[in-house]
Amino acid sequence: DAGITQSPRHKVTETGTPVTLRCHQTENHRYMYWYRQDPGHGLRLIHYSYGVKDTDKGEVSDGYSVSRSKTEDFLLTLESATSSQTSVYFCAISDPRTSGRYSYNEQFFGPGTRLTVL
Amino acid sequence: GIQVEQSPPDLILQEGANSTLRCNFSDSVNNLQWFHQNPWGQLINLFYIPSGTKQNGRLSATTVATERYSLLYISSSQTTDSGVYFCAVERYGGSQGNLIFGKGTKLSVKP
Structure with a gap:
């Protein structure tokens, strides 16, 4: 399972409250990602990190911020939760490498966090 | 951006079918x-397959990168194969x- 845990696994909150989701990994993976999964959309990338304190935006980053102060933890924060952020959030890890003109970047996913914003 | 289309959207099989x-x-x-x-x-990783063919037990996959498609084959299906199968790509560049x-x-997969 690539040593990935997510917490909490389930959360119900109210509109306007701040929420922080945690992804923790134990195997020193370099890249970490946050995705959200919604019916009819598959999974979409929110933010990712390519090292401690190095992060970048993904496809659906509005309303989310992230932080990575140490290798093993990647935090996703909803500063003021809205009902449109009700979703299942997945963390993923990878260790990209390149050999000549070939690149390898297989991602492995955590168990997910189900967030409901009322 | 890149479009990824999977088919069929739904599939019902009898146990043992391919x-x-x-x-x-x-x-x-x-x-x-x-x-x-x-x-x-x-979410369980089945294959990392930007090109070529791989097999793992009853499952195999083939990607023809030049024609921009990939196929996942499931043989002798079992009820534990039920669920949703996703294809995901990272665009070159x-x-x-x-x-x-x-x-x-x-x-x-029905028993």
Whole structure:
């Protein structure tokens, strides 16, 4: 399972409250990602990190911020939760490498966090 | 951006039957992965296959990168194969690690 845990696994909150989701990994993976999964959309990338304190935006980053102060933890924060952020959030890890003109970047996913914003 | 289309969207099989799932993508890719999301929501890696053919037990996959499609074969299906199968690609020259997912094929295997 690539040593990935997510917490909490389930959360119900109210509109306007701040929420922080945690992804923790134990195997020193370099890249970490946050995705959200919604019916009819598959999974979409929110933010990712390519090292401690190095992060970048993904496809659906509005309303989310992230932080990575140490290798093993990647935090996703909803500063003021809205009902449109009700979703299942997945963390993923990878260790990209390149050999000549070939690149390898297989991602492995955590168990997910189900967030409901009322 | 790159488009990823999976077919069929839904598939119902009798246990023991074989099936083929298809993934078409609209641009060149660095990375292509197949996942199985089980009924408990867990995403399980099946194949990392940007090109070529791989086999793992009853499952195999083929990606023809030049023609921009990938196929996932499931033989002698079992009820535990039920769930949603996702294809995901990383566009060649795109942001590293930005996997673009298809909408999935929902497979139900009946005993």
